[in-house]
Amino acid sequence: MQLTTEQLATWKRDGIIVVPNVFSPEMIVPALEEIERNAYDGLTYAEYQAKWGPQPDALKSAYEKNSDMQRLAGPFGKAVHFPTGLEAVDKLIENEAYLAIAQQLLDTEEIRLGYGQIFFREGLTDSRHSEHPWQGYHIDNATNSPLPPHPDWQRYGYVLTAIFPHDIELDGAPMLVCPGSQNQLDKIWARYPGRAGGMGIPDLREFKGELADPVPLTAKAGSVSFRSSYLVHAAQPFENKSRQRGWMGFHFHRADNDDWCKTTRPVPGWGSPQYMKFVAQTTPAVRRVLGWPTPGDAYYTPEALARLEQAYPGIDLEPYRKTSKT
Numbered sequence: 001m002q003l004t005t006e007q008l009a010t011w012k013r014d015g016i017i018v019v020p021n022v023f024s025p026e027m028i029v030p031a032l033e034e035i036e037r038n039a040y041d042g043l044t045y046a047e048y049q050a051k052w053g054p055q056p057d058a059l060k061s062a063y064e065k066n067s068d069m070q071r072l073a074g075p076f077g078k079a080v081h082f083p084t085g086l087e088a089v090d091k092l093i094e095n096e097a098y099l100a101i102a103q104q105l106l107d108t109e110e111i112r113l114g115y116g117q118i119f120f121r122e123g124l125t126d127s128r129h130s131e132h133p134w135q136g137y138h139i140d141n142a143t144n145s146p147l148p149p150h151p152d153w154q155r156y157g158y159v160l161t162a163i164f165p166h167d168i169e170l171d172g173a174p175m176l177v178c179p180g181s182q183n184q185l186d187k188i189w190a191r192y193p194g195r196a197g198g199m200g201i202p203d204l205r206e207f208k209g210e211l212a213d214p215v216p217l218t219a220k221a222g223s224v225s226f227r228s229s230y231l232v233h234a235a236q237p238f239e240n241k242s243r244q245r246g247w248m249g250f251h252f253h254r255a256d257n258d259d260w261c262k263t264t265r266p267v268p269g270w271g272s273p274q275y276m277k278f279v280a281q282t283t284p285a286v287r288r289v290l291g292w293p294t295p296g297d298a299y300y301t302p303e304a305l306a307r308l309e310q311a312y313p314g315i316d317l318e319p320y321r322k323t324s325k326t
């Protein structure tokens with residue numbers, strides 16, 4: 001999918017774009033079902049609301065048994081980090097149109113995955129926001145980078161993507177973002193120098209007239225938001241408590257930033273069964289994003305291919321065989 005000149009100009013100016021129709025309903029609907037059942041202890045959203053809506057106290061004591069980290073994926077969240085083991089969710093990264101957009105924004109064909117995560121909030125249980133509307137503004141760079149934001153945000157920042165499996169409306173707690181702030185961090189840094197890769201603003205009102213006013217990140221199912229890791233944003237409460245708001249996020253960086261783009265999250269390591277299963281079944285394009293040499297690379301000798309076959313049972317090595325140099 002080729003971005004238009006206008007989309008590229010918006011990216012450069014705002015540090016965020018929402019691209020519609022990147023994912024078809026055939027890809028999104030099964031992913032949403034998996035995300036809901038993962039979030040609600042096997043229930044759909046409708047079943048969860050019917051069961052727990054009438055008993056808020058019991059709901060609170062039930063979901064509070066789940067750790068904060070698990071709750072990133074919903075009140076009863078289980079799988080959180082990529083590869084989640086949820087088949088339709090993990091497969092979202094195989095959409096080549098989606099990867100092509102990340103490549104264009106990072107201005108290189110060699111992109112790498114820093115991290116992937118389900119992020120899910122819902123009205124009955126949500127408290128993942130600040131008390132006042134001027135609080136909570138921050139950048140997310142520290143999730144994958146210990147280096148402070150650099151003035152050249154396109155070269156050294158990374159891209160956080162959010163794949164929307166359902167519509168996000170104004171009353172469903174859309175994220176609030178300050179467009180253009182990725183390019184204005186010097187003003188904040190002068191007053192509130194961040195720690196390592198991170199930066200937070202105690203009171204957004206201090207930057208009135210300097211940073212753009214926050215705008216809500218509403219979106220349609222199947223669209224994807226791409227934002228700079230330097231973009232200032234915050235969470236807001238649900239206006240309508242009968243809403244859920246979820247996405248699958250993948251964070252991409254340039255391969256030549258890979259040395260310092262390491263996630264702080266406890267991801268399933270490359271030797272974990274779910275990682276190995278995913279890698280065995282995915283596409284060469286995704287393996288490349290995970291750091292495998294591209295098909296055609298000198299790595300893929302017949303001997304190396306035989307070893308890969310043993311290491312990743314069931315893997316289709318045809319794309320590597322066809323182009324391997326003997």
Ligand SMILES: O=C(O)CCC(=O)C(=O)O
Pocket residue numbers: 121128140173174175176233234235236
């Ligand atoms: O939930 C939101 O809208 C914002 C979340 C957030 O600030 C973050 O993920 O860093």
